[in-house]
Amino acid sequence: MNARATPTLRIEIDGRPVDAPRGSTIAAALGLGASRTSVSGQPRAPLCGMGVCHECRVQVDGIQQLACMTPCREGQAIRTGDARLQALPTGDAAPPEQRCDLLVIGAGPAGLQAALAAAPSGARITVLDDNPAPGGQIWRSGPRHRAPGACQGLLDELARHPNVVLVSGASVVGLAGDRALLVETARQGWTQRFAQAVLCTGARERLLPFPGWTLPGVTGAGGLQALIKQGLDVRGQRIVIAGSGPLLLAAAASARRAGARVMHVAEQAAWAEVARFAAVLWRWPAKAWQAATLFDPGFRPGAMVVAAQGGGRLQSVTLRTAGGDRQVPCERLACGWGLVPRTRLAQLMGCALDAQGAIAVDARQQTSVAGLYAAGECTGIGGNERARLQGRIAGYCATSTAEAPPALARGLAHWNRFATLVQDRFALREAATRLADATTLVCRCEDVALGALEDCDGWVQAKLQTRCGMGACQGRICGTAAQALRGWTPTPPRQLTGPARIATLAALTERQ
Amino acid sequence: MTEDVLIVGAGIVGAACADALAARGLTVRLIDARLPAATDAGMGHLLILDDNPAELALSSRSLALWRQWRPGLGAACAWTGCGTIWLAANGDEAALAMRKQATLAAAGIASEWLDAPALARAEPALRTGLAGGLRVPSDAAVYAPRVVSWLLARHPGRIAFTPARATRIHADGSVESSAGRLHAAQVLLAAGLGSAALCPELPLFPKKGHLVITDRYPQQVHHQLVELGYMASAHQAEGDSVAVNIQPRPTGQLLIGSTRQFGVDDTRVDPALVARLLRAAMQTLPDLAGARAIRTWAGLRPATADGLPLIGPHPKRPRLWIAAGHEGHGVTTAPATAELIAALMCGATPTLDAAPFRPERCLAHA
Numbered sequence: 001m002n003a004r005a006t007p008t009l010r011i012e013i014d015g016r017p018v019d020a021p022r023g024s025t026i027a028a029a030l031g032l033g034a035s036r037t038s039v040s041g042q043p044r045a046p047l048c049g050m051g052v053c054h055e056c057r058v059q060v061d062g063i064q065q066l067a068c069m070t071p072c073r074e075g076q077a078i079r080t081g082d083a084r085l086q087a088l089p090t091g092d093a094a095p096p097e098q099r100c101d102l103l104v105i106g107a108g109p110a111g112l113q114a115a116l117a118a119a120p121s122g123a124r125i126t127v128l129d130d131n132p133a134p135g136g137q138i139w140r141s142g143p144r145h146r147a148p149g150a151c152q153g154l155l156d157e158l159a160r161h162p163n164v165v166l167v168s169g170a171s172v173v174g175l176a177g178d179r180a181l182l183v184e185t186a187r188q189g190w191t192q193r194f195a196q197a198v199l200c201t202g203a204r205e206r207l208l209p210f211p212g213w214t215l216p217g218v219t220g221a222g223g224l225q226a227l228i229k230q231g232l233d234v235r236g237q238r239i240v241i242a243g244s245g246p247l248l249l250a251a252a253a254s255a256r257r258a259g260a261r262v263m264h265v266a267e268q269a270a271w272a273e274v275a276r277f278a279a280v281l282w283r284w285p286a287k288a289w290q291a292a293t294l295f296d297p298g299f300r301p302g303a304m305v306v307a308a309q310g311g312g313r314l315q316s317v318t319l320r321t322a323g324g325d326r327q328v329p330c331e332r333l334a335c336g337w338g339l340v341p342r343t344r345l346a347q348l349m350g351c352a353l354d355a356q357g358a359i360a361v362d363a364r365q366q367t368s369v370a371g372l373y374a375a376g377e378c379t380g381i382g383g384n385e386r387a388r389l390q391g392r393i394a395g396y397c398a399t400s401t402a403e404a405p406p407a408l409a410r411g412l413a414h415w416n417r418f419a420t421l422v423q424d425r426f427a428l429r430e431a432a433t434r435l436a437d438a439t440t441l442v443c444r445c446e447d448v449a450l451g452a453l454e455d456c457d458g459w460v461q462a463k464l465q466t467r468c469g470m471g472a473c474q475g476r477i478c479g480t481a482a483q484a485l486r487g488w489t490p491t492p493p494r495q496l497t498g499p500a501r502i503a504t505l506a507a508l509t510e511r512q
Numbered sequence: 513m514t515e516d517v518l519i520v521g522a523g524i525v526g527a528a529c530a531d532a533l534a535a536r537g538l539t540v541r542l543i544d545a546r547l548p549a550a551t552d553a554g555m556g557h558l559l560i561l562d563d564n565p566a567e568l569a570l571s572s573r574s575l576a577l578w579r580q581w582r583p584g585l586g587a588a589c590a591w592t593g594c595g596t597i598w599l600a601a602n603g604d605e606a607a608l609a610m611r612k613q614a615t616l617a618a619a620g621i622a623s624e625w626l627d628a629p630a631l632a633r634a635e636p637a638l639r640t641g642l643a644g645g646l647r648v649p650s651d652a653a654v655y656a657p658r659v660v661s662w663l664l665a666r667h668p669g670r671i672a673f674t675p676a677r678a679t680r681i682h683a684d685g686s687v688e689s690s691a692g693r694l695h696a697a698q699v700l701l702a703a704g705l706g707s708a709a710l711c712p713e714l715p716l717f718p719k720k721g722h723l724v725i726t727d728r729y730p731q732q733v734h735h736q737l738v739e740l741g742y743m744a745s746a747h748q749a750e751g752d753s754v755a756v757n758i759q760p761r762p763t764g765q766l767l768i769g770s771t772r773q774f775g776v777d778d779t780r781v782d783p784a785l786v787a788r789l790l791r792a793a794m795q796t797l798p799d800l801a802g803a804r805a806i807r808t809w810a811g812l813r814p815a816t817a818d819g820l821p822l823i824g825p826h827p828k829r830p831r832l833w834i835a836a837g838h839e840g841h842g843v844t845t846a847p848a849t850a851e852l853i854a855a856l857m858c859g860a861t862p863t864l865d866a867a868p869f870r871p872e873r874c875l876a877h878a
Contacts (some may be wrong), residue, residue, distance in 0.1 A: 031552050039728070039763075048716075062802075063802060064727075064802070064804060082728075082729070082730050083727075083729060084729060084732065085637065085729045085732045085766075085799040085800065085802070085803050086802050087798045087799050087801050087802055088801045088802045120731060139681075151682070169541060174783070174808075175781070175783055176783045177782075177783050177784060180783075180785070324556050388611055408732060410573055447794065458547075459549050460547060464547065464657040464658075465588075465657065465658065470807075471727075471728075471806070472727050472804075472806055474806055474807060492780075493807060494780070494781045494807075494808060494809050494810070495781040495786070495808045496805065496806070498806075499727055499804035499805065499806045500804060500805050501801070501802060501803070501804055501805075502724075502726070502790050502793070502800045502801055502805055503794070503801040503802065503804075504810075505724070505783075505787055505790050505805055506787050506790035506791045506793075506794055506801075507787065508783055508784055508786075508787035509784075509787070
């Protein structure tokens with residue numbers, strides 16, 4: 001669709017009027033601008049595009065919010081930089097408590113499918129999702145990206161079930177006691193009580209530190225794709241895409257469609273690995289077709305971006321191939337190293353993880369905690385088709401005592417094999433974990449450099465002695481990096497999944 | 513190698529004792545299953561405590577010693593001379609503040625009564641309607657884990673650390689541990705609540721506390737703000753209680769306490785109690801409502817029946833010494849505790865009267 005045909009609305013960023021396409025997020029409206037200043041005074045801009053890194057926290061009409069999770073609205077006043085302490089605007093009090101029988105967390109393919117499979121039981125079902133609209137990362141919609149037919153079909157079907165309530169823009173921020181969670185939207189907070197739950201919390205990108213990775217203009221690969229779908233204008237921009245995994249090609253395709261000039265797609269895996277991956281793709285025709293449509297002329301296996309340069313924002317990257325290093329001038333670098341399951345909430349709720357760090361589930365998709373189910377990427381990276389099958393099994397089993405229908409189980413086994421293939425072929429090469437030097441920041445919230453971690457022999461010591469992982473994202477970015485770089489196992493938090501408004505925590509009342 | 517003193521527990525009290533003993537020329541080994549500095553529930557508030565003369569003597573001597581340490585503390589120790597303002601909600605609490613001021617003055621500690629307008633000028637973010645506040649400018653705050661690292665590095669060659677769990681203290685003074693049997697001339701038990709596991713006759717019990725810390729904000733709170741009801745809550749002997757205690761960290765974060773729970777010995781966060789604490793905190797500081805908490809946690813204070821720590825030799829077990837039971841004030845009182853232990857162990861005359869802290873007061877039947 002022609003960008004110029006999209007209706008726009010006007011917001012204000014730091015007092016300056018900005019026209020943004022209707023339906024875009026504030027992160028997209030920021031364009032090439034910074035969202036905040038780091039602890040050591042560096043400008044920062046949106047990085048993950050999906051509510052994980054907290055680099056894009058800004059003040060929206062006086063309330064601190066993540067720009068990448070907040071839709072633009074006419075007349076909004078955005079302030080970048082430091083937030084002040086201030087009381088909440090009044091008049092938006094939510095009922096302090098909500099109850100449901102089945103709580104589904106996440107409205108991506110797995111969550112929507114789980115809710116739909118559970119709906120005929122008549123159970124009161126609530127689906128919470130922190131994005132502005134349902135669909136998850138893969139079916140993310142925005143001003144120039146309508147949700148695909150499959151997603152719309154599920155939403156239409158769900159709408160026919162009056163016992164299903166879907167709440168967008170609602171984040172689960174922490175535990176509220178037994179079978180209860182703290183939930184907040186931009187303006188309200190409440191306690192959500194439930195009898196059973198299906199966790200469909202998806203995945204996030206593995207982002208690894210390298211010199212220059214904190215420059216505005218550097219995002220995740222999936223991060224760039226998410227931002228483009230949110231309405232980010234990349235027309236005419238030179239973009240390098242780097243890292244590892246099938247997501248790179250998807251990001252490249254999104255960037256090209258949005259009018260960017262994709263200079264290179266640097267895949268760390270060797271040609272041989274990529275070829276072995278492609279050679280067996282025929283077993284999953286949908287994926288083979290997808291790969292064919294995504295193929296990019298700039299695709300370079302065995303290549304890596306080892307550094308980014310720029311004064312105040314990205315101006316070039318150093319691309320390393322077998323032929324040596326060279327500088328590539330560009331406005332954006334999108335760099336991701338595959339996906340990791342989002343398991344923080346599950347860990348808080350006591351669910352065991354498997355050897356790969358995903359939520360462990362049985363054949364009924366039940367976790368180690370009775371009554372808690374999990375489906376989709378949070379149980380292992382395996383794509384949309386696998387997530388949908390798992391969601392159907394979880395929704396069915398959560399509302400029935402029967403075993404999962406055999407046809408679903410067989411289908412799942414097929415897609416589990418695909419998941420294993422992706423994991424094996426795009427395994428992280430050691431070189432990717434050696435890009436950072438002593439001065440490279442590992443923790444972007446507290447600006448802790450790799451050198452400061454040298455004397456630490458574990459995650460807890462690093463936190464206590466250097467403040468690594470002690471900032472707003474609570475170690476989600478640097479904890480994953482420390483795991484890859486140092487082999488440390490970050491400890492899960494005690495109550496909160498991430499920053500939560502004091503008012504939300506305070507709203508919890510004793511159980512009646 | 514056999515050290516002069518083996519210290520079980522490498523928290524702030526153990527580290528301060530190691531430092532004081534090493535300063536007297538002794539060699540010391542600390543043993544702890546966790547990292548040195550794994551202080552759980554401390555706020556790092558250095559405050560004068562005046563509920564009884566012994567507490568006042570221990571805390572004011574400690575504050576003086578903290579001031580001696582201060583020039584050597586690096587930026588990472590996060591010393592802030594923020595002072596404390598004790599908030600008086602009404603006339604009764606204002607009268608309490610006046611009495612407190614008199615007690616402090618008698619001990620040579622300056623404080624200043626701020627009436628309602630003066631309090632509002634000093635801390636504009638506070639709610640309106642408070643009767644006033646008592647400002648104690650000499651109080652301060654630190655980041656204790658880094659202070660521990662600093663203490664352990666002050667006397668190179670004289671302080672060693674063994675990362676192991678002590679499992680038993682033998683009659684001959686040796687200590688059984690996950691790293692084998694360790695020998696020393698003297699053993700000092702400074703393991704907080706864990707001390708009772710190694711020396712069951714110690715009458716220590718847990719008082720569970722919760723803390724909440726916010727994201728960074730431009731400094732809008734300038735003093736550590738404590739409800740005058742805090743001391744009443746601190747000395748309450750049963751039930752769950754909440755007393756607002758808000759500390760501005762040099763990072764711009766606000767550290768929010770405090771809760772007290774009895775008969776609970778796990779460190780799980782109780783969301784309902786955190787909520788109660790934060791409702792009270794929001795009442796004191798309304799702008800907190802829109803701030804973001806980034807972490808909540810809980811820890812166990814090692815409490816004694818009379819509210820005073822156990823400092824000194826074990827009355828029945830030769831070669832065993834105790835420095836435990838500091839409740840929520842171990843960071844404040846670690847330096848004077850260490851000074852006392854070092855003097856007693858070396859046969860020197862202590863600066864403080866040791867009698868009120870002697871372990872035998874609680875070990876009559878041991």
